[in-house]
Every structure is written in structure tokens, then in C-alpha cells.
Amino acid sequence: MRTLDTEKLPVLSAEIFVIPLEANRFLIYAPLRRAAFVGNAGVVNLLADLREGRTGGGGNDGETLEFLRRLEIVDAGPETPPREVFADEPEPTSVTLFLTTACNLRCAYCYAAAGEGRARRMSVELARRGVDFVVANAIRRGEDHFEVNFHGGGEPTRNWPTLTATLAHARRQAEAHGLNLTAYIATNAVFSARQLDWIVAHLDGASVSCDGLPEVHDANRVTPAGKGSSASVLRALRRFDAENFAYGIRMTVTAAAIPHLPDSVEYLCANFRPGQIQAEPAYPIGRGAFAPSAETEDFIAAFREALGRARKYGHELTFSAARAGTLSNHFCAATQDLFALTPDGSVSSCYEVFDESSPRAPIFLYGAADDAGGWRFDRERIAFLHRQTVDRRAWCAGCFARWSCGGDCYHKALAVHGGGEFAGTDRCDIIRELTKDQILARIAEAGGVFWHEMPEGIAAGEKCACVSCADGKTTPRAPLFV
Ligand code: SF4
Ligand code: SF4
Incomplete structure (x- = not known):
């Protein structure tokens, strides 16, 4: 040569x-x-x-x-791989509150199996303590903004007194310290007209669980009596559009719903104006643990068709781990700095670990409310979570998607491989194709x-x-x- x-x-x-x-x-x-x-x-x-x-x-x-x-x-010259650096001491300016494990629905695939077992509710005092912590951090860090998110493990609107009192407290704190506040909710959108009014008037946005066509939605997202919930959800979406309220839609796709995904997406795009639509195959955990897998080639094909339909309406359809152009060695905040509080006062880094009984609580719960009105943190656990990056995973080294996938959901990896060496999941094929x-x-x-x-x-x-x-x-x- x-x-x-x-x-x-x-x-x-x-x-x-x-x-x-x-x-x-x-x-x-x-x-x-x-x-x-x-x-x-x-x-x-x-x-x-x-x-x-x-x-x-x-x-x-x-x-x-x-x-x-x-x-x-x-x-x-040399490339610079993405490497997030974190402070030794958690200093979040965003708090996620798992307000309750109670739920008014019994969705067939619910990861949390919400509604089963004893419902726990966060107290206003605990929620305020979480808000005060992120406010103090924002002030110390010289930032002009903090964030409050109301989230699941159950349906956050089922702990209405804490939700409304916490937001009022956060607004007072924002005003007292000259900070901007953004407040969001992840919800099943099954709530009263009065609650809908309040959400539109007081929050900055919502992530709504909705599976698309009413018959597809109602096949899984049902009340304890087995009645479909689409009428309430669609009423909320119509109201959000009428008020120009910002919201996104989170679709969960079961194996049975895969053939309907394109029509479901088209239905949402033709009738509503969500800021984004995200579709994820149902996760085999909780009540969906033994359902047929939706992490299949059929999902990929249906997603592709649905994406084409969404684009005709000027909408984008997303799948969480396919994000070409993004560069990160983490998939989500679970291995970074999520500060989420369980109803009983533990600090979690993962949206799917919302209470102390979770099998993965020893990994994702990294702190708790202390007796002095503050928080104590387990620094070893935090350091362990921070180390769960895609660049440390041998299996991912040869994967072209690694710097955008970031290693995908760590909770799912643990569910598939336990504490053992990561060896890919069925989601990897979906991630790479998309x-x-x-x-x-x-x-x-x-x-x-x-x-x-x-x-x-x-x-x-x-x-x-x-x-x-x-x-x-x-x-x-x-x-x-x-
Ligand atoms: S690890 Fe998975 S389940 Fe937990 S917050 Fe991240 S994406 Fe969600
Ligand atoms: S092997 Fe799977 S988890 Fe790892 S980077 Fe690739 S798609 Fe993501």
C-alpha cells in the first residue's frame, strides 16, 4: 500500500x-x-x-x-466524550414529590401496581421541607429559578390538600426570594372539573398518560370498577388546548395495542395540540409483569408508521432512548441528581422507586429527612449511582447509539440483569433502529x-x-x- x-x-x-x-x-x-x-x-x-x-x-x-x-x-484533534461532573454534596434546585401511592385507576400495565396495598400520603410539612431545600440551594447557587414536580407512584391529585398547599408555599417562597418557579404534574387526568380548573390556573404544564384512540386507552386504563377513563382524559386535553396550557402525552404501548399505534397517534394529532407525544412499549413490571412483551420488531414498525403520521400534522413522536444528536453518558437523572421524595420522606433518584418497599430501594434511595429539619445523604450510594454511566459499561462499548442512549434506563437494566453484568435488553434493538x-x-x-x-x-x-x-x-x- x-x-x-x-x-x-x-x-x-x-x-x-x-x-x-x-x-x-x-x-x-x-x-x-x-x-x-x-x-x-x-x-x-x-x-x-x-x-x-x-x-x-x-x-x-x-x-x-x-x-x-x-x-x-x-x-x-482529540474528541471530548461527554462526562457529567457532580458536586459531592447534593444541591438540587428541582424537587419531585411522590405525593401518594393512592390511585383512582387500576391500569392493567401499571409499573407501580398503584391502588394495591396500603396507600401512603405525603404530609404538607414534608413537601414544604423539600421545597425549602431546593429554594435554599437556588439562592446559594445564585440561580434565579427552582422547580416543583408533582409525580406518581400513584395519582398526585389524590393527595389534593398537600398538592395545593405545597404549591402555595412554593409560590410564597418564590416571591419572598425573587425566584422564578415552574411547577409541573404527571397525571392520569382523571380528576374533577374543579381540579382541572385549578391545574390550568396554577401549574405550568402537565404530562398526561393517554394511550390514544378511546378504545385502545380504555382497554387498559380503567377505574377500579373496570370502566374506561378516556372520557375524563379527553375532556382535560380539550380544556388544555382551549386554555393554551402546555402539556405532553405519554403513551404506553402494550403488545395488543401495537397494531393500533399509528391510528392512535394520528387520532391525538388530529384532535389535540400536545407539545410532545412520547410512546414507550409497556414495561414488564408491576401489574404488567406477565403480559406479552411489547419490546418487539412490531413496535419498531408501528412506531415508524406512527412517526410519519405525526409529522403530517407537524407533531414529533419520541421514544425516550432514541435521541441522535444528544451527547451524554447518562440516560436519565437517576444516575445524576434527581431529588425525589417518597411519601415517607426518603430521597429517591428514580421515578419508579417511590417507596421503601421497592426491590430496588437499596440502590435508588440515597437519603432521608433527618430529625433536625434537613436531609441526610448516603454519599457512597450517590457515588455508586453517578458511576452507572454508559462509558463504564463493557457491553455498550461497541454500540453506535451509546452516546445518545446513555445506557438506557438503569432501573430496567437492573430488572433484566439484576446486579449482574449488563448484556443488553430487548429495548436495545428498538433504540438502535430508531x-x-x-x-x-x-x-x-x-x-x-x-x-x-x-x-x-x-x-x-x-x-x-x-x-x-x-x-x-x-x-x-x-x-x-x-
Ligand atoms: S432509571 Fe429508568 S425508571 Fe428510573 S428515573 Fe431513570 S428512566 Fe425512569
Ligand atoms: S447496548 Fe443498549 S443500552 Fe447500551 S448503548 Fe446500546 S442501545 Fe443503549
């Missing part, structure tokens, strides 16, 4: 993944450069040569190398040849300082790229 006639040998400067598409077509993806293109075997071979410290063999290699430089894949779709869509949106996201602050079409833009060209000349 001859070397190219250059003063300096080209150096591969990106972590590269090659994803086969079809005969002689490969998606070449450099996640940390936020760059991708579709190439043929010649490009793949050139990249392999570069990885092994050799240069290519002539032909169009010079033009290809020039193209790769513009994408920062060659000769761009992430691949997103990368290809980004290439298409960027003109069909390549995708390369500019560093922050650089507008599309503008030159930036990186090597790839140094010549200011925008299209490759090489016929290698098909």
Missing part, C-alpha cells in the same frame, strides 16, 4: 461506527462529532486503514480525506449528503472555526458517496 503524497499522514480523529444499510451502502456515524453520511465499501475500507494507522490507496482517497476532514473525522432512522433523517434534512452539526452558536451555512469548515465548502465532490 502506498502512502498519500502529503507532508503529514492523515489521522483518524473520531470514534467511528459503520452500520450496514443494504448492499454496498453503509451509514458512517461519528457521534461525538455529530456527523454522519452514507458511504460505500471503499470509504469503509479507507476508514479501516486509517484506524490501523495506514493511509488509503489512491483513487479518490484525496477527495474523500478532504471530506472527512470537514466532518472532523480526520485530522481534527436512532439509525434519526441519523438518516438528519442527513436527509441537511441536504441528503451528510449531517454535521455545528458547534453551538454557529448558524447553518456559516463558517465555523473547526477543521471541517476551514475551506468553507458545503458539498463533497467524490462519487464515492452514494
Whole structure:
């Protein structure tokens, strides 16, 4: 093999993944450069040569190398993988309150099996203590904002006195300290007209559980008497739209509901104006533990069709772990800094660990209210959670989706593998297929040849300082790229 006639040998400067598409077509993806293109075997071979410290063999290699430089894949210096750094002492400015384990529904797939067992309710005093903590942190950190989230384990509106008193307290605190407050609720939207009025008037937004077509929703989201709940939910959505109230929809897709997903999404898009719609296959835990898996190829196919329908209405449909363009070594706040309070005063880092009886409480509960009116934290547990990052997981090292997936839900990984070595889950296929779709869509949106996201602050079409833009060209000349 001859070397190219250059003063300096080209150096591969990106972590590269090659994803086969079809005969002689490969998606070449450099996640940390936020760059991708579709190439043929010649490009793949050139990249392999570069990885092994050799240069290519002539032909169009010079033009290809020039193209790769513009994408920062060659000769761009070291990459910086995302690594979040956390303070030793938790200093959250956002509190999530699991107000109760009581629920007015008995959804067939409920992860919390809410409504079973003794219901626990958070006291106003405990909720206020949580609010006061994040307010004090916001002041100490010099921030102008704090956040209060009312969440599940049950239906938060079932602890109405604590919900309303806590928000009133938070508003007073915001006013007293000149801070901005945002307050959200995750809800099943089955509440009274008076509660609906209050939510619209007092909160900044809601995440509503709704499975789409009324008959699909009512097949699973039922009252203790077995009656469907769609009428209440759709009434709430109509009101939210009428008031321009911000909300998103969270769809849970059972195996039986997969064929209806496109129609369900279209129904929501045609009739309502949610800020976002997220669809997730039902998680086999709680009351859905023994249901047929929805983490299947059928889900992927139905999601793709549903996404196309959503786009016709100008809506985006999301799946939580497919997020090409995002760079993180964490999936969610559970391994970062979620400060969530259980009704009994434990501090949880996970939305699915909302009480002390959870089998995974010893992992995710990392603190508790102390006797002095404050909080005590288990620093070893916090450090352990912070270490659960995708870059420390051997199984994920060869996965092209790793820097956007972030290792997916740690709670689900534990449910599948226990404390053992992570070896992938059925969700991984969904994550990779939908992430691949997103990368290809980004290439298409960027003109069909390549995708390369500019560093922050650089507008599309503008030159930036990186090597790839140094010549200011925008299209490759090489016929290698098909
Ligand atoms: S670990 Fe999973 S269940 Fe827990 S907060 Fe994160 S995404 Fe939710
Ligand atoms: S192997 Fe699975 S969990 Fe790991 S990065 Fe890939 S998709 Fe995510």
C-alpha cells in the first residue's frame, strides 16, 4: 500500500461506527462529532486503514480525506466524550414529590401496581421541607429559578390538600426570594372539573398518560370498577388546548395495542395540540409483569408508521432512548441528581422507586429527612449511582447509539440483569433502529449528503472555526458517496 503524497499522514480523529444499510451502502456515524453520511465499501475500507494507522490507496482517497476532514473525522484533534461532573454534596434546585401511592385507576400495565396495598400520603410539612431545600440551594447557587414536580407512584391529585398547599408555599417562597418557579404534574387526568380548573390556573404544564384512540386507552386504563377513563382524559386535553396550557402525552404501548399505534397517534394529532407525544412499549413490571412483551420488531414498525403520521400534522413522536444528536453518558437523572421524595420522606433518584418497599430501594434511595429539619445523604450510594454511566459499561462499548442512549434506563437494566453484568435488553434493538432512522433523517434534512452539526452558536451555512469548515465548502465532490 502506498502512502498519500502529503507532508503529514492523515489521522483518524473520531470514534467511528459503520452500520450496514443494504448492499454496498453503509451509514458512517461519528457521534461525538455529530456527523454522519452514507458511504460505500471503499470509504469503509479507507476508514479501516486509517484506524490501523495506514493511509488509503489512491483513487479518490484525496477527495474523500478532504471530506472527512470537514466532518472532523480526520485530522481534527482529540474528541471530548461527554462526562457529567457532580458536586459531592447534593444541591438540587428541582424537587419531585411522590405525593401518594393512592390511585383512582387500576391500569392493567401499571409499573407501580398503584391502588394495591396500603396507600401512603405525603404530609404538607414534608413537601414544604423539600421545597425549602431546593429554594435554599437556588439562592446559594445564585440561580434565579427552582422547580416543583408533582409525580406518581400513584395519582398526585389524590393527595389534593398537600398538592395545593405545597404549591402555595412554593409560590410564597418564590416571591419572598425573587425566584422564578415552574411547577409541573404527571397525571392520569382523571380528576374533577374543579381540579382541572385549578391545574390550568396554577401549574405550568402537565404530562398526561393517554394511550390514544378511546378504545385502545380504555382497554387498559380503567377505574377500579373496570370502566374506561378516556372520557375524563379527553375532556382535560380539550380544556388544555382551549386554555393554551402546555402539556405532553405519554403513551404506553402494550403488545395488543401495537397494531393500533399509528391510528392512535394520528387520532391525538388530529384532535389535540400536545407539545410532545412520547410512546414507550409497556414495561414488564408491576401489574404488567406477565403480559406479552411489547419490546418487539412490531413496535419498531408501528412506531415508524406512527412517526410519519405525526409529522403530517407537524407533531414529533419520541421514544425516550432514541435521541441522535444528544451527547451524554447518562440516560436519565437517576444516575445524576434527581431529588425525589417518597411519601415517607426518603430521597429517591428514580421515578419508579417511590417507596421503601421497592426491590430496588437499596440502590435508588440515597437519603432521608433527618430529625433536625434537613436531609441526610448516603454519599457512597450517590457515588455508586453517578458511576452507572454508559462509558463504564463493557457491553455498550461497541454500540453506535451509546452516546445518545446513555445506557438506557438503569432501573430496567437492573430488572433484566439484576446486579449482574449488563448484556443488553430487548429495548436495545428498538433504540438502535430508531436512532439509525434519526441519523438518516438528519442527513436527509441537511441536504441528503451528510449531517454535521455545528458547534453551538454557529448558524447553518456559516463558517465555523473547526477543521471541517476551514475551506468553507458545503458539498463533497467524490462519487464515492452514494
Ligand atoms: S432509571 Fe429508568 S425508571 Fe428510573 S428515573 Fe431513570 S428512566 Fe425512569
Ligand atoms: S447496548 Fe443498549 S443500552 Fe447500551 S448503548 Fe446500546 S442501545 Fe443503549
